[in-house]
Amino acid sequence: MVWLPLLLVAFVVAGVGCARVCRASMAAARPHETDGGADRELTVCEAAYLAGGPLRVTDLTLVSMHRARRLLLAHTGWATVVDADAAGDELERAVVGAIGPGGQSPIPAVRPVVAAAESVRLLAEGLVDRGLAVSDEDRREVAAGVRAVRAGFLLTLVLGTVAALLVPGDERAPVVAAFALPLLASGLCLLIGRVEVYPYTRWASPAGQRLLSGLSPADPLADPLTALATRGPAVLEPELRAALKG
Structure with a gap:
């Protein structure tokens, strides 16, 4: 035994x-x-968090600013601030702050800083309080x-x-x-x-x-930001996918 x-x-x-x-x-x-x-109803940022967490929210904000010509995302993996004064909400200001006073920074260095920002934490807490996260x-x-x-x-x-x-x-x-x-x-x-x-x-x-x-829309071109939020960078055009991968 x-x-x-x-x-x-x-x-x-x-x-x-x-x-x-x-x-x-x-x-x-x-x-x-x-x-x-x-x-x-979910906002697009809330949908991004639920689908992919803080980094998905960061990617959504970067792409949104790029499309609004407040930020330039190069396929080489660098982010350049075009108009710092036009940054709208707290998430966009967190991106500008993460890039720094030089106005240019590698995207892999920006993403984790924005993901850990207070604005993302508050977004997550709100979703948890609503029972969604x-x-x-x-x-x-x-x-x-x-x-x-x-x-x-x-x-x-x-x-x-x-x-x-x-x-x-x-x-x-x-x-x-x-x-x-x-x-x-x-x-x-x-x-x-x-x-x-x-x-x-x-x-x-x-x-x-x-x-x-x-x-999530059936056609990513119908609402590209919602598609990005729910399905990730795979729905983006090759240049932006390369930029986010750094």
């Missing part, structure tokens, strides 16, 4: 991982709405729970293999059957997580995803 301690460890690790991911997903699914704003804390907890289940699955597989090698061949069947239980529990938890838990590792909550699903 030298394998029983290994089995106990496998059960504990699998149980802790499954419990953690279930608790985290339930916390993420709990409504956070405070102002009845889930029914309000998953908070950073909830997303981290869910991702950590999924990692714990995956680690438990692999550890159980290793422990089961070791336990099977510790006993004579004619006694391995009950050992394999015993370790199959925590292995099956972890595997089912991972499988269910692909459907029920995975959405909470993304930016939009289920309510936010429902709003996004009917927002």
Whole structure:
């Protein structure tokens, strides 16, 4: 019975991982709405955050300023301020500030600075309060729970293999059957997580995803900024795609 301690460890690790991911997903699914704003129509910046997070909001702002000729995005990966005084909202001012007083900066250096700006944080908080976005804390907890289940699955597989090698061949069947239980529990938890838990590792909550699903235009040329917000830089013309990639 030298394998029983290994089995106990496998059960504990699998149980802790499954419990953690279930608790985290339930916390993420709990409504956070405070102002009845889930029914309000999304702005294009809000849609960008729900679809791709802070960096998508940054890309949207850069492209919007480029199209309005307040900013020049070169295919070489540099951003040049054309008219700093014309910067409109807080997001555009954050872009101008990130580029700096020289009026020119590499886009890869600008994107993370804008993504971490106060204006983007306030946008995210507003979406979380309306129940449309998953908070950073909830997303981290869910991702950590999924990692714990995956680690438990692999550890159980290793422990089961070791336990099977510790006993004579004619006694391995009950050992394999015993370790199959925590292995099956972890595997089912991972499988269910692909459907029920995975959405909470993304930016939009289920309510936010429902709003996004009917927002993206079928033709990117019909509303290029909305298409960029919901589908990413892949819908842009090659020159702008090259610029954002830096």
